Amino acid sequence: MAKKSTAEPIYKIVEVIGTSTVSWEDAAMNAVAAAAHSLRDLRIAEVVKMDMKVDKGKAVAFRTRVLLSFKYET
Secondary structure, three states, rough: OOOOOOOOOOOOEEEEEEEEOOOOOHHHHHHHHHHHHOOOOOOEEEEEEEEEEEEOOOOEEEEEEEEEEEEOOO
């Protein structure tokens, strides 16, 4: 069996939850923007769940759960 090159990239996935009072899309963008401050080389953001906080029958906050992948540095 041939040994694989160590130059091939490896990616790590983390889950974050963004919030917004505007929309799920805004919540997702907030999650990515916040994560970008501490994670380098973000590659893919996958929305896996959306929900909202309801108060007195009205939506008052949107939450978007996002899986973020970034290049793993060894």
